[in-house]
Amino acid sequence: MVENKRTVTVTVVEKPACKLILKRGIKSTDYFGYCEEIGSDPWEILDAIPNTLDKSVFIQLPESMITPGTSKAVCGVEVPVDFSGKIPEGFEIIDLPSFQYMWFQGAPYEDDHWFGAAHEEMARAVANYTPELYGYEFAEDSAPHFQYGTSAATGCREMIPVRRLSKK
Numbered sequence: 001m002v003e004n005k006r007t008v009t010v011t012v013v014e015k016p017a018c019k020l021i022l023k024r025g026i027k028s029t030d031y032f033g034y035c036e037e038i039g040s041d042p043w044e045i046l047d048a049i050p051n052t053l054d055k056s057v058f059i060q061l062p063e064s065m066i067t068p069g070t071s072k073a074v075c076g077v078e079v080p081v082d083f084s085g086k087i088p089e090g091f092e093i094i095d096l097p098s099f100q101y102m103w104f105q106g107a108p109y110e111d112d113h114w115f116g117a118a119h120e121e122m123a124r125a126v127a128n129y130t131p132e133l134y135g136y137e138f139a140e141d142s143a144p145h146f147q148y149g150t151s152a153a154t155g156c157r158e159m160i161p162v163r164r165l166s167k168k
Contacts, residue, residue: 008125009105012136012162017098018053019083020144021046022076023091024067031058031147034073045088046077053078060145062161065094099143099161102131106156118156126160136162 023042028034046056056077066072078096079085087093106122131137143161150156 006107006121008107008122010129011103011105012134013101013103013159015096015099015101015159017081018078018096019081019093020059020076020078020096021049021083021087021091021093022059022074024070025073026070028071028073029060030073034058034071034075037073038075042075042091045091046075049077049079049088050085051079051083053080055149057149058147060140060147062141062143064141065144096144099139100136100163101143101146101159102129102136102138102162104129104156104158104160106150108155109152112152114152115150115156118150122156122158126158131162132165135165137165139163 023038023046025034025037028037043056046052054077056075059074059076061072061074063072079093081095083093104122104126106118106125109118139161142163145161146159148154148157148159
């Protein structure tokens with residue numbers, strides 16, 4: 001019997017500079033803690049902003065982007081550098097410099113209820129991945145870690161910041 005093998009692909013991408021409209025968590029450090037603390041309204045508010053670069057996303061910020069009295073957990077949406085629209089009340093906007101990321105893309109799946117397993121699959125793939133084999137190292141101390149919405153059609157998707165290893 002042939003076992004059904006699933007894949008997670010990894011691609012290095014250069015994310016251009018942009019701005020991030022975000023709602024900060026206070027004590028939460030992960031997605032479920034953030035949703036429990038803040039609720040689901042921020043996602044809907046962010047997705048209603050016109051001219052965004054993508055849909056709203058859960059983000060873990062590096063220490064350098066955390067403000068006093070908040071946590072690393074935020075939800076946000078990226079907008080162009082020249083964005084001049086209205087910032088919703090209770091949200092803020094920050095600059096994100098250009099940075100390199102490893103885009104981890106999980107395979108689509110059939111059962112809409114399988115999203116928890118898709119996240120477990122992604123967590124295993126990331127934990128077992130060795131970017132040094134390809135001349136990179138994870139750089140979560142330098143840029144945000146993006147965890148995009150998971151669905152049966154798109155699979156689980158994450159962007160983890162990386163930096164090129166210096167050649168010796």
